[in-house]
Amino acid sequence: MGFIAEGFQQALHLIFSGNAEIFAIARLSLAVSVLATAAAVLTGVPLGSWIAVKKFPLKKFLIALVNTGMGLPPVVAGLVVMLFLARSGPLGFLNWLYAPAGMILVQFIIALPIITALSVSAMQSVDPKFYQQVLTLGASDWQAIRVCLKEIRLTVLAAVIAGFGRLVAEVGAVMIVGGNIRHQTRMLTTATVMETNMGNFDIAIALGLILLTLSFAVNLTLTLIQQKKAGPL
Amino acid sequence: MKHLKMVVPAALAALLVFGCQNKPATQSLVRLATTTSVQDTGLLDVLTDAFQKDGKYKLQAIAVGSGQALQLGRTGEADILFVHSPEDEAQFVAEGFGTDRTTFMHNDFVILGPAADPAKVKGEKKAADAFKRIAAAKAVFVSRADQSGTNKKELKLWDEAKVKPAKDKYIEAGQGMAATLTMADEKKAYVLADRATYLSMRKTLGLVIVCEGGENLINRYSLILANPAKFPKVNAAGAQAFFDYVLSVPAKEMIEKFGLEKYGQQLFFYDYAVK
Numbered sequence: 001m002g003f004i005a006e007g008f009q010q011a012l013h014l015i016f017s018g019n020a021e022i023f024a025i026a027r028l029s030l031a032v033s034v035l036a037t038a039a040a041v042l043t044g045v046p047l048g049s050w051i052a053v054k055k056f057p058l059k060k061f062l063i064a065l066v067n068t069g070m071g072l073p074p075v076v077a078g079l080v081v082m083l084f085l086a087r088s089g090p091l092g093f094l095n096w097l098y099a100p101a102g103m104i105l106v107q108f109i110i111a112l113p114i115i116t117a118l119s120v121s122a123m124q125s126v127d128p129k130f131y132q133q134v135l136t137l138g139a140s141d142w143q144a145i146r147v148c149l150k151e152i153r154l155t156v157l158a159a160v161i162a163g164f165g166r167l168v169a170e171v172g173a174v175m176i177v178g179g180n181i182r183h184q185t186r187m188l189t190t191a192t193v194m195e196t197n198m199g200n201f202d203i204a205i206a207l208g209l210i211l212l213t214l215s216f217a218v219n220l221t222l223t224l225i226q227q228k229k230a231g232p233l
Numbered sequence: 234m235k236h237l238k239m240v241v242p243a244a245l246a247a248l249l250v251f252g253c254q255n256k257p258a259t260q261s262l263v264r265l266a267t268t269t270s271v272q273d274t275g276l277l278d279v280l281t282d283a284f285q286k287d288g289k290y291k292l293q294a295i296a297v298g299s300g301q302a303l304q305l306g307r308t309g310e311a312d313i314l315f316v317h318s319p320e321d322e323a324q325f326v327a328e329g330f331g332t333d334r335t336t337f338m339h340n341d342f343v344i345l346g347p348a349a350d351p352a353k354v355k356g357e358k359k360a361a362d363a364f365k366r367i368a369a370a371k372a373v374f375v376s377r378a379d380q381s382g383t384n385k386k387e388l389k390l391w392d393e394a395k396v397k398p399a400k401d402k403y404i405e406a407g408q409g410m411a412a413t414l415t416m417a418d419e420k421k422a423y424v425l426a427d428r429a430t431y432l433s434m435r436k437t438l439g440l441v442i443v444c445e446g447g448e449n450l451i452n453r454y455s456l457i458l459a460n461p462a463k464f465p466k467v468n469a470a471g472a473q474a475f476f477d478y479v480l481s482v483p484a485k486e487m488i489e490k491f492g493l494e495k496y497g498q499q500l501f502f503y504d505y506a507v508k
Contacts, residue, residue: 087466088308097310098264098293179295182278197412198273199437 003201010202011209021183022203026210029188032100032174033167034218036107041160042113043108048119049145053131063120069113074106078173081106085177098179103187106173111163118159122152157226163220168215188214262469264293266303266311268382269409271454273298274429274500276491283487284478290471298409300380306330306457309464312472314457315479318382322455331457337480337505338488339453340429342386344444345414346372347421354423354443361393363444368396373422377413378405386452387425393449414438427452429500430494454501456480482507 014022051062064128083089085097096102104152126148134144149156171189178185188211195204250257272294281292299318305311307330314331316322326334344363348355352370357363367374377384391397404422406413410430417424418438428445429441431438444450456476462471478484485503492500 086308086465087310092466098295134448179293181295182292183279184291184293197409197415199411199415199434230402 007202007205008209011206014203014206015210022206022210024183025186025191025207026186026214028100028186029168029211030214030218032103032107032187033164034169036104036167037111037115037160037164039104039108040111040163044112044115044163045119045149045156045159046142046145048116049123049149050122051116052120053141053145054147063117066113066117066120070117072110072113073172074110074170075172075176077106077109078176081109081173082176086182097177098181098185100178100185103174103178103185106177107170109166110170111167114166115159115163118162119156122155122159123148124153125155146185154226154230157222157229161222161226164218164222165215168211168218235303239390253487259335261290261468261471262293263290263468263475264295264312265315265475266295266297266301266305267315268299268302268317269296269411270383270430271315273409273411274433274492275495276429276488278503279487279491280479283483284475292475296409298377298379298381298384300382300384309459309467312459312468313475314403314459315454316382316457317452317454318385319453319455321382321385322457326457329463330460331370332460333476333481334455334457335476335505336453336455338501338503339451340427340442340501341445342383342425342450342452343431343442344423344450345417345426345431345438345440346423346443348439348441349421350441350443352423357444358447360444360447361448362388363388364394365396367423368394368398371402372402373400373402373420375406375413375417375420375422375424377410378407379409381410382452383410383425383427389413390425390449414440416474429492432498432500433495434483435496453504478507480507 051059053064081102082097084091085094085102086092087097094101096105130151131144131148134147139147169189171193174185175185175190175193178187178190180186181188188207192207192211194202195207240380267277270393271411275361277294277296281294284290284292299304299316299321302311302314302316303318303321303325306314306325319336322334325331344354344360352367352372354363354366357366376387404420406416408416408469410426411434414426414430414434415437423443424440431442456479458469458472458476459467461467485505485507488501488503489499492498
């Protein structure tokens with residue numbers, strides 16, 4: 001038990017002494033996951049809404065495909081993205097492998113199906129009559145979708161929270177695509193793995209605490225926005 | 234959806250910043266494929282900082298097992314390799330993937346085991362005989378099992394010992410040196426480790442050295458340049474710069490001093506005659 005308490009003590013010391021390297025790692029983690037979530041929201045919400053309101057062949061098949069994507073193992077996404085971004089791969093000219101841009105890309109791919117799938121089901125919860133009514137008032141498809149999104153913004157925010165939660169805690173994909181390079185692509189999760197492997201449990205606990213705190217802060221912000229909009233029932 | 238509108242420009246701006254960070258630096262980015270032992274001891278950080286000091290180059294060091302490092306070299310992903318797997322290295326160069334292989338430093342492997350030493354390995358001088366005792370005593374052994382230089386060395390020692398450990402006593406970790414040591418410690422098992430990683434983790438381990446010394450426990454590290462004739466995309470100039478830096482007097486002094494302060498002994502021994 002002793003070393004666990006000691007670990008926490010050391011962890012708190014590391015956090016409050018303002019260790020520059022640990023803060024740089026935290027900044028990168030936050031930046032990558034927030035940007036990837038934002039990109040996935042900007043693509044996934046319109047895409048999911050469109051799938052929900054449109055009638056087209058194989059629609060159910062497509063929805064099943066997107067739902068499957070929610071369970072996409074991050075390491076598989078990481079492996080595929082690495083092969084594409086490798087110098088010898090088709091996207092090698094981008095020079096995104098072992099760089100933050102590549103890490104954002106792979107996290108975007110992981111978050112997209114989650115946010116798309118949750119948007120589909122959120123949009124399908126809207127009364128079809130309401131959607132038709134907006135259309136008969138002369139709105140275009142996208143205008144009608146925007147009106148509906150306003151109605152279901154709470155559920156959409158829940159999708160954002162789910163997506164961000166998945167990304168900020170993700171380790172396998174960013175390890176493969178980022179390479180855990182010090183001062184460049186080391187994130188809170190990959191650094192935690194490395195320090196745990198090396199037996200530096202105090203630093204590992206400190207990194208874990210920072211990760212939890214960051215995740216809590218972001219979720220608190222999102223929840224406050226959500227609940228403010230919710231109002232009392 | 235108001236907050237989404239704010240996120241859009243922010244995301245685009247940040248993407249641009251990240252994108253631009255990589256673009257103009259392409260020529261000066263040097264990608265080094267190296268082994269976990271170099272990272273886990275802290276030597277990699279020291280070398281990286283010193284090499285980047287003049288601001289001309291940025292080192293992207295990927296620390297993996299030697300097997301994977303050589304694989305990164307085989308596909309042209311790495312500009313330069315810093316590995317320890319002599320036979321694989323020779324083959325790598327013979328196949329035309331790399332040039333200028335230079336063996337420049339060494340440390341040594343040690344066989345570690347629980348302090349109680351159930352297989353009575355202590356006192357055994359030869360590594361292969363130590364392995365024989367471990368197998369005969371049916372003691373647990375943890376293997377890296379990751380095609381790393383250490384793993385290759387371990388397999389060679391089993392060959393030399395002409396025994397095979399029982400399957401249920403042979404744990405294949407599939408992880409780096411430090412993770413494997415932690416696992417061996419928890420399982421009170423025997424394990425082959427490079428001395429540098431062991432020393433850097435000694436404070437958290439209950440394992441002790443049960444066999445050391447001996448010629449076939451020496452662990453030699455080499456630099457290999459990726460062959461630019463084969464891989465036109467490699468940063469040959471940057472790789473050469475790191476190569477020249479490591480084979481210079483300041484790097485020699487730094488490597489020889491490395492570990493004295495933190496671990497009380499020299500971890501790596503420099504063999505290359507610097508001109």
